Ligand code: HEM
Ligand SMILES: *[C@@H]1O[C@H](CO)[C@@H](O)[C@H](O)[C@H]1NC(C)=O
Ligand SMILES: *[C@@H]1O[C@H](CO)[C@@H](O)[C@H](O)[C@H]1NC(C)=O
């Protein structure tokens with residue numbers, strides 16, 4: 001579903017609500033690069049649109065990278081740092097994610113317009129917003145002004161990233177530890193409407209017995225795609241019911257028919273408050289888009305570096321000193 005910026009539904013409510021967002025460490029702003037690099041957001045958008053039109057699964061990869069960046073030590077692009085002799089154990093070794101090449105390509109496009117001005121943390125935030133535009137058909141203002149961190153340590157992953165076997169109370173706790181609400185958890189979980197998953201995250205719900213909270217017909221189809229011996233290699237679509245490259249509120253409808261992949265997804269219907277939010281997001285696609293947009297902006301404010309903290313990396317895979 002490749003669409004142009006002007007065809008996407010623009011959700012402005014947020015921008016009207018707050019032009020700036022203060023965080024513990026400083027202030028992020030809309031149009032942060034309006035004087036230092038007026039074409040920054042356009043360059044990110046152009047590059048992101050091109051990447052997703054070449055490979056429609058990349059929108060999901062970029063949105064997930066943004067989530068993993070922000071939940072581990074804040075949105076500081078620490079997830080993007082490669083292994084080096086001075087940093088042998090970066091975050092990215094802990095969980096295999098896709099989309100690093102895409103982010104490097106987007107960074108190179110921005111560097112060609114304004115070298116040394118736009119942080120990798122902001123590039124990832126803008127690219128995630130633009131992935132929602134291309135794959136979801138809606139767009140929204142995203143705050144800028146994040147700086148890039150100088151360190152990345154895989155041990156920071158543990159306890160930060162929620163696990164797919166968690167129950168709703170644990171998920172709410174994990175989001176609340178980052179300053180996000182249960183509504184944000186439910187809205188952002190809609191990202192599981194697109195992208196791909198490895199069978200290893202699903203087989204625990206299929207063998208030896210089918211998880212009773214999984215739709216039996218769907219479970220039978222999943223058992224064919226993910227046989228008991230499938231291990232980690234086989235991938236399946238997060239949402240096999242409509243187009244798996246479309247970010248939409250279909251996820252919430254799939255929760256209703258128990259056709260979602262993870263326990264952590266289905267558990268959102270086992271608590272009265274989150275179940276009501278799920279139903280509302282299923283019934284009101286535009287309201288969900290606005291909630292998703294608001295939650296993406298809030299997630300983008302987690303523990304950011306601003307002002308003179310950190311640096312503006314030249315390349316996203318290494319700090320400027322080479323670590
Ligand atoms: C609520 C807790 C969450 C859990 C337990 C969780 C867990 C997972 C797992 C296990 C996968 C499959 C990974 C693989 O097979 O390689 C996955 C994929 C994905 N997740 Fe989540 N996730 C959560 C929240 C989020 C959030 C907040 C977002 C973004 C807003 C997100 C976006 C995605 C996307 C887009 C994919 C597909 C990635 C791709 O296509 O490569 N997830 N998630
Ligand atoms: C983005 O793409 C448009 C349309 O192709 C082009 O006119 C514009 O110059 C591009 N902007 C940047 C910053 O690359
Ligand atoms: C996914 O969709 C295809 C085509 O409709 C179908 O053949 C396959 O069984 C589905 N897989 C699952 C796990 O539902």
Ligand SMILES: *[C@@H]1O[C@H](CO)[C@@H](O)[C@H](O)[C@H]1NC(C)=O
Pocket residue numbers: 215216217218256257258259
């Ligand atoms: C299982 O999925 C089918 C197909 O979407 C649906 O008709 C049925 O109601 C679902 N069963 C349950 C228990 O939700």
